[in-house]
Each structure stands twice: as structure tokens, then as C-alpha cells.
Amino acid sequence: MPVPLSLDQDQSKLSQPFEFDLVARQGRARAGRFYTPHGELHTPIFAPVGTQASVKAITPAQLQELGASLILANTYHLYLRPGDELVASMGGLHHFMHWSNPILTDSGGFQVFSLSDNRKIDADGVTFKSHIDGSSRRLTPETAIAIQENLGADIIMAFDECAPPTDREYNQRAMQRTHAWAERCLQAKRRPDQALFGIVQGGIFLDLRSASAEFISSLGFPGHAIGGLSVGETKTEMHAVLETVDAVLPANKPRYLMGVGTPEDLVNGVMRGIDIFDCVLPTRLARHNAAMRRSGRLNLVNAVYAQDPSPIDANCTCYTCQNFSRAYLRHLIVAKEMLSATLLSIHNIHTLLQLTREIRQAILDGSFDQFAQDFFAQQAASTIDHFEGEP
Amino acid sequence: MPVPLSLDQDQSKLSQPFEFDLVARQGRARAGRFYTPHGELHTPIFAPVGTQASVKAITPAQLQELGASLILANTYHLYLRPGDELVASMGGLHHFMHWSNPILTDSGGFQVFSLSDNRKIDADGVTFKSHIDGSSRRLTPETAIAIQENLGADIIMAFDECAPPTDREYNQRAMQRTHAWAERCLQAKRRPDQALFGIVQGGIFLDLRSASAEFISSLGFPGHAIGGLSVGETKTEMHAVLETVDAVLPANKPRYLMGVGTPEDLVNGVMRGIDIFDCVLPTRLARHNAAMRRSGRLNLVNAVYAQDPSPIDANCTCYTCQNFSRAYLRHLIVAKEMLSATLLSIHNIHTLLQLTREIRQAILDGSFDQFAQDFFAQQAASTIDHFEGEP
Numbered sequence: 001m002p003v004p005l006s007l008d009q010d011q012s013k014l015s016q017p018f019e020f021d022l023v024a025r026q027g028r029a030r031a032g033r034f035y036t037p038h039g040e041l042h043t044p045i046f047a048p049v050g051t052q053a054s055v056k057a058i059t060p061a062q063l064q065e066l067g068a069s070l071i072l073a074n075t076y077h078l079y080l081r082p083g084d085e086l087v088a089s090m091g092g093l094h095h096f097m098h099w100s101n102p103i104l105t106d107s108g109g110f111q112v113f114s115l116s117d118n119r120k121i122d123a124d125g126v127t128f129k130s131h132i133d134g135s136s137r138r139l140t141p142e143t144a145i146a147i148q149e150n151l152g153a154d155i156i157m158a159f160d161e162c163a164p165p166t167d168r169e170y171n172q173r174a175m176q177r178t179h180a181w182a183e184r185c186l187q188a189k190r191r192p193d194q195a196l197f198g199i200v201q202g203g204i205f206l207d208l209r210s211a212s213a214e215f216i217s218s219l220g221f222p223g224h225a226i227g228g229l230s231v232g233e234t235k236t237e238m239h240a241v242l243e244t245v246d247a248v249l250p251a252n253k254p255r256y257l258m259g260v261g262t263p264e265d266l267v268n269g270v271m272r273g274i275d276i277f278d279c280v281l282p283t284r285l286a287r288h289n290a291a292m293r294r295s296g297r298l299n300l301v302n303a304v305y306a307q308d309p310s311p312i313d314a315n316c317t318c319y320t321c322q323n324f325s326r327a328y329l330r331h332l333i334v335a336k337e338m339l340s341a342t343l344l345s346i347h348n349i350h351t352l353l354q355l356t357r358e359i360r361q362a363i364l365d366g367s368f369d370q371f372a373q374d375f376f377a378q379q380a381a382s383t384i385d386h387f388e389g390e391p
Numbered sequence: 392m393p394v395p396l397s398l399d400q401d402q403s404k405l406s407q408p409f410e411f412d413l414v415a416r417q418g419r420a421r422a423g424r425f426y427t428p429h430g431e432l433h434t435p436i437f438a439p440v441g442t443q444a445s446v447k448a449i450t451p452a453q454l455q456e457l458g459a460s461l462i463l464a465n466t467y468h469l470y471l472r473p474g475d476e477l478v479a480s481m482g483g484l485h486h487f488m489h490w491s492n493p494i495l496t497d498s499g500g501f502q503v504f505s506l507s508d509n510r511k512i513d514a515d516g517v518t519f520k521s522h523i524d525g526s527s528r529r530l531t532p533e534t535a536i537a538i539q540e541n542l543g544a545d546i547i548m549a550f551d552e553c554a555p556p557t558d559r560e561y562n563q564r565a566m567q568r569t570h571a572w573a574e575r576c577l578q579a580k581r582r583p584d585q586a587l588f589g590i591v592q593g594g595i596f597l598d599l600r601s602a603s604a605e606f607i608s609s610l611g612f613p614g615h616a617i618g619g620l621s622v623g624e625t626k627t628e629m630h631a632v633l634e635t636v637d638a639v640l641p642a643n644k645p646r647y648l649m650g651v652g653t654p655e656d657l658v659n660g661v662m663r664g665i666d667i668f669d670c671v672l673p674t675r676l677a678r679h680n681a682a683m684r685r686s687g688r689l690n691l692v693n694a695v696y697a698q699d700p701s702p703i704d705a706n707c708t709c710y711t712c713q714n715f716s717r718a719y720l721r722h723l724i725v726a727k728e729m730l731s732a733t734l735l736s737i738h739n740i741h742t743l744l745q746l747t748r749e750i751r752q753a754i755l756d757g758s759f760d761q762f763a764q765d766f767f768a769q770q771a772a773s774t775i776d777h778f779e780g781e782p
Contacts, residue, residue: 052726053719059453059733061710082697082722090700090718098714306473309481319452323489327481328444331473335443338729342450 018195018222020254024364028246028273031363034223034254036102036154037193038094039069043254043275044359046266046352047072047104048282052081053097056283057341058349060098065319066350067357070155072104072278073097075147076111080130080137084150092152104155104278106258107144107185107199110227113162121161123177141184149191155256157225158185160199165233171203178227179215186219197223197256204237206244213248224249225256226274230265239268246273263294263355267375270359270368277356282348287341289333292348294355294375295382298326300344305330318350319343409586409613411645415755419637419664422754425614425645427493427545428584429485430460434645434666435750437657437743438463438495439673443472444488447674448732449740451489456710457741458748461546463495463669464488466538467502471521471528475541483543495546495669497649498535498576498590501618504553512552514568532575540582546647548616549576551590556624562594569618570606577610588614588647595628597635604639615640616647617665621656630659637664654685654746658766661750661759668747673739678732680724683739685746685766686773689717691735696721709741710734 017037024031034041047070048055048063055063055071063071073093078084090096093103112119112126119128125140139147144159159181163174178201189196198221202208216224226245229238242257249255256276257269266277282292291298291312298305298312311321312329320329320343332340362371408428415422425432438461439446439454446454446462454462464484469475481487484494503510503517510519516531530538535550550572554565569592580587589612593599607615617636620629633648640646647667648660657668673683682689682703689696689703702712703720711720711734723731753762 052722052728054723054726054728054730057729057733059710059730060714062450077726081726082718086698086718086722089698090716096716096719096722098719307477307480319450323451325481325487327473327477328487328489331443331477331487332445335445335468335472337443337445338448338732339445339450341729342448342733 017193020223020252022251024366026363026366026368027271028243029270029359029363029368030251030273030275031360032254032275034275036195038100038102038154041070041102041276042360044266044270044356044363045070045276046356047276047278048349048352049074049278049280050097050099051280052077053087053093055345055349057286057338057345058283062342062346063099063349064101066346067353068101068349070102070104070276071099072106073151073153074108074111075105075144075151076108078105078151079108079139079147080132084147088150088152092150094152102155103153104256104276105148105151105153105157107148107157107159108139109144109157109160110162110259112139121177123180125159141181142188145185145188145196149189149194152191153194155195155197155223156189158182158196158198158221160201160227162201162228162231163203165203165228165231165237167203168205168208171201171205171208171228175201175208175212179212182216182219182221186221195222197221197225199225199227199258200245200249201228202241203228204233204241206240209241209244210248213245217249217253221253223254223256223276225258227258229257230259230261230279235268239272242269242272242274249273263292263351264376264379266352266355267359267372270363271372279352282352283345286344286348289340289344291329291344292351294351295378300326300329300340301333302330312347313351316347316350317354318347320347320350408584411614411643413642415757417754417757417759418662419634420661420750420754420759421642421664421666422751423645423666425666427586429491429493429545432461432493432667433751435657435661435747435754436461436667437747438667438669439740439743440465440669440671441488441490442671443468444478444484446736446740448677448729448736449674453733453737454490454740455492457737458744459492459740461493461495461667462490463497464542464544465499465502466496466535466542467499469496469542470499470530470538471523475538479541479543483541485543493546494544495647495667496539496542496544496548498539498548498550499530500535500548500551501553501650503530512568514571516550532572533579536576536579536587540580540585543582544585546586546588546614547580549573549587549589549612551592551618553592553619553622554594556594556619556622556628558594559596559599562592562596562599562619566592566599566603570603573607573610573612577612586613588612588616590616590618590649591636591640592619593632594619595624595632597631600632600635601639604636608640608644612644614645614647616649618649620648621651621670626659630663633660633663633665640664654683654743655767655770657743657746658750658763661754662763670743673743674736677735677739680731680735682720682735683742685742686769691717691720691731692724693721703738704742707738707741708745709738711738711741
């Protein structure tokens, strides 16, 4: 049964930015409302990714029609191009990219640490080479915050170090650094209209994760992120980390699982107390001709679809499935028409947004256990190769 | 002053497909209504081009929002891929590409004759090599009609030969062939729900054009096209051809100027009796970073726009100009985001559609002479390099 924690639909008008109302719970699953200067987020929520201030192949109007509320943009990319100061001079990211709903920016840390050969970490920050022009750049907790203040997202992230998940010693050091940098980020932050989230690190090591969740949540952030997952660990390891962190983080603040994921990752995450997700997967798969379905992926370049008049998913209500056949989508792909990326992005984003909407309703209805059971039964029964269409 | 030829707005309900009502005239300029099985066309009209059953980078919903009614698809491309029989088996082009307004297909002739080294013409038709797989293919008047019947557009075109515009001997031969093929196309045509247009050829030679218009209009087509223009001749030569043909073609059938064009070409064409235009220019320029304006083009990759908060055109009511700055569009281009092609296509198509809407209204109001005068005065006064951004 769900636990109704807030029944007054009108209280949103009285709420302060960055308050989080837990509306219902079922087991560890939570339905909530998070208030931002650009509107309420109804959690659980999935955020499509607009790396360079554009959710690839989609207009903001199309995203709006899909019911997207939160989107993510990448600090690393926007810092390098067009530059955070340019974005600020254009009125901030919302105005620049014409998105009037909430935006979240990451800290740039994840991208910088991915540049393995082209970055040097010290206690104060990271020096790295731009992937665009090879120029030497530097990010510190203070500059990461300053850049994010220029970009002006509603939710911004602490600058953290994301270590390879199974190297214990490295994770211990990275966690310490992440903790020290979290304190410096809090110190550096100036804008009152942005919520700074702290990030829990610690790889696959549950004692480190527990300690990190403990420390980060002691700093008083309005929300918490779980970093360093979906980077090579097993699903079992990821789930154990989520359960560990869930037990430590305060319930009255939103939890954000960074860079995740697939439909099953969303259900598994919600089952373990996660409220917010983001991932490039729906748009990246779309550009690689793959359509996401709860029961697995279709690779639409496959010749078997050449004369298939059915939509990607007969039960799907998205614009693509309502109007276009697999045969047409395959034709667009084979003919290298850009429209294929647009139509598949619309379908894939819809798939994840619709899934989170149904998850939320199930939590509100007290039927989430059944929903999750049905979801995994459907997946298990599927004859579709889940790895087909992997980019 | 306009000549009101039809005042009854409701008569459309009584009209048969492919009737053409001249609603008003001013000089040679005409405002009309052409009835097709998929709705009325209000002329003058511009048709965006969906070469491979997709107007590049745009969804049908976006095209609909732009107010597009007629679009063009290319028989040559669809015959080769995905194949006209596949399109027929998917319910025809309207259903396949989800466009419920009128569609026009060309005959494939223009593309085939462009394959200069890879085609061989005889009296019966053309044998050519597919640009996709090098396979040998053949188009004749009969197959061009059969393919277009499979595709199922509302307006289909006779199979013609488009010669280099200044070679008189070649044009004489090509015109004779075009005339013989026009008769064969009429013979071959079976579907009553498609209007077959005949094509006037003759290069820049006014006596040939006059003879061609005379012969083609004697065959009883429900509409006439002017082919072989915008292929290398001067504007003065094009205008002389249009004036010659206008004097010969019957007034009570629509005239379609194939493959044209620019804003100034549209105004010049309407001034010389043209009702229908099509061109790849708005979408092709969009993919080459150029924004069309009545006063000339902007090449948005230019660094001068990097910090420019203004829209492409402050007076433009399109989605792109209402919501996005030149700085953002330039960022998308530099960052190689597909959204730039979408937003510029929206703007460029809007520019031509809006121009034809205003032209039509001016003809209805009796102010087209003034409209054209103002249009050319604005162009002459423009400081923008008209050739900037040429792909």
C-alpha cells in the first residue's frame, strides 16, 4: 500500500524552490514533487540529455509535446563550446536553448575523467586538454560551480572524481577528494536560484558507498546524486550499491542516479529508492537505428522490417508509432534521411518518459510491486534479443 | 485591379477533382484554387521537396504547422529505393510518409538526364545506371506513369527530356521526343484520381517554347508544367520563356514552374502567370547553414553571429525566429547538432510559404503590383550579399 504523505494538490503554490515532497511510497519506491524555479518535477522522472544545449535531433517543442520536464546539459561541452560566458550573455541556458522547464547540469567531472590520457588530477582540480582544439583547460570545484552559475540550470552538481568502479584503492582516494571538493563547491556557490546536489562515490564497495552517503548527506545539500555507476560494474553490483545508499541518504531529499539508463534500469532504480534518472541512451540508440521497447530493442535497419507495415510498438502512443511503419523507418535509415533519428528519438524518449509516468502512477495507486513484477515477466517472455542494435 | 472570377467560397464543395478556379487576376498574376483528392491547393503555391519521401530534417507535423499543402517527391529516387511497388504495398506515398495533403511526383526524367555519363536515350525511353548500386534500369513514358501510379501522388508528370538550355538543335530533338512521350503518357495513364500534367520544353528558344506550349496544351492535360528552366540559363532568358509560354497556355489550367526557386524567382514567376513552384533550395540551404530572407541570405556559420541575440529575421513569425537567436543557431552549426538543419529548414520553408501567401493575398486585394514593386525595392536596398551562403 502507498503511504500518502501529501494530499494537498495546491500546496505547490506555497512551496519554496528545492523543497521535496514525498507524495507516496511503496517499499523503497517513492513518488514525489521537487520544486524548482522553472516548475515542479514529478518524480520518478527521466531527463533526456541535451549535451551541447540540444537534445539531439529534437526541437524543444517536440520535447514539450513528449511531456519532458527536466533535461540535462553537459558543463564540460558547454564550457568548451560555445563557452559559459557566452551562454550567460545570452540570458542563460534556458533562454539560449529555449527550454522553460527545469534544467540540470553536471559538473564536467565525468567527461574530464573520461579523457584518461589527456588530464592530470591534483588535490585542487584537474588540468586537461580540450577535445575540440587541444587547448589546456582547468576545472576545479570553484570553476565548475562558476561555470554552472553562468549556465544557470535549476539543478547543478558538485565537482567529483569518478574512479574505475572495481579499483578499491583508487575509489578510496577519489571518494576523499570528492568529499573535500563537495565542501568547496558548497562554499563557492553563490546563486540562490540553483540547487546544488552532492555526489556519492565509492565504486562497487559498499562500505565506501555507505561512508560517502553518510558524509555527503551531512553537508546539507538539497538533493543527492549517485555517481560512478553504469560505468562497467555488473547490474548486481549496481543494485547492491543503490540499496546501501538508499539506507543512508535522508528520505526527504531527492536522489539522482546519474547516467542511467534502460527501461529495466529505471524500474530497478525506482525499486531501490531513486527519483531522478538521465541518460543519452534514447537519443544515441535512435541515431544508431535502434528503437527501445520495454521488451527489448528493435534494430530497424534489419531487412526483416523492409515490408513491415506495423509500428515499432502497437501499444505505443508516441507520434512515431501513431503515424509511421517500420517499413518507412527502415527506408529513412537506408536512405540516410535525418528524419529517422528524429522519429526514433521521439519514440525512445517517449518510451522512457511514459515508463516513469506509469511507475509514478503505480506508486500513487499502491500497485508498483505488481507493476514491477509484470514488467520483468514481460521482459523475460520477450523473444527479442535485448542486445540487438547496441551502438 | 483584380478581376474577381469566382466569388462563391462554397463552390469548392461542388467542384470535381482537378478543376482549377481562377479566383482573381492582376496583370498576368493569378490567384486560384486547384482541387485534388487530398484537398484544395490555393495558388500561387510553393511545394517543399521530399525527394526520398521525407522533406529533409522536418516531420510531417512540422510541415503541417508551417501551412504546407503541396509537397513534391521524386519518382527516380523512390523507384530505386524503396521501390514503387513497396510504396504501393504500404498504401501509397500519402500513407507511407504520413502526408494527407496533396503530393506531386515528377516523372524521373530530370534525374535520369542528369546522369549524363550513365544513361542512353532512344526513341522509346532511357536506359541508365542506378546511382545506388550501378544496376541497369530503364524508364519509358509507360513505366514512368506506372511507377507514379504505384506511388499514388495527386499530381503526376509526363516523362520528358530536359536538354541543355542553349543548344538549339538538341532542344528541337528533345522537344519532339517530349511531345511524343506526352501522348504516350496520356495513353498509358489509368488512375482517375491523379492529374497528369504535360511539360513544355524548348530551352531558351522562344519559338520552340511557343510551339511546345501550343502542342502540349492541345492534348487536354488538366495542368501544364514548364520544364528545362533554372538549369543554367539567365534570369532574363527565363523571364522571356515564361512570358512566351504564358501567352500560349490556356488560362483555365494551372501552370507549374519546375525546380524554382528563390524568393525573387517566385515573385517573378507569379508576375508571369505561374501558379505552382517547387524547389529543394530551402532545405538544401538549411543543411548548408544558410537562412533565406526576402532581402538575401545569411550564412549563420559566420563568426559575426556568434554573440548575436537577434533572430534570423525580426519580422518573421516562424518557430525558429520566434524562439532562437542567431548565436544559438551558429552554436548548433559549429557543434554539428542536427537541430540546426531542422530549425533552418523550418525558417526557410516558412519564408517561401509566407511569401506565396502574401502574394496570393495581394492578388486578391488588387495590390500585387505594389507588392512586387516593394519586394524588389527591398531587395535592391539590402546590404546583404545575396550570394553569401550559397552551397
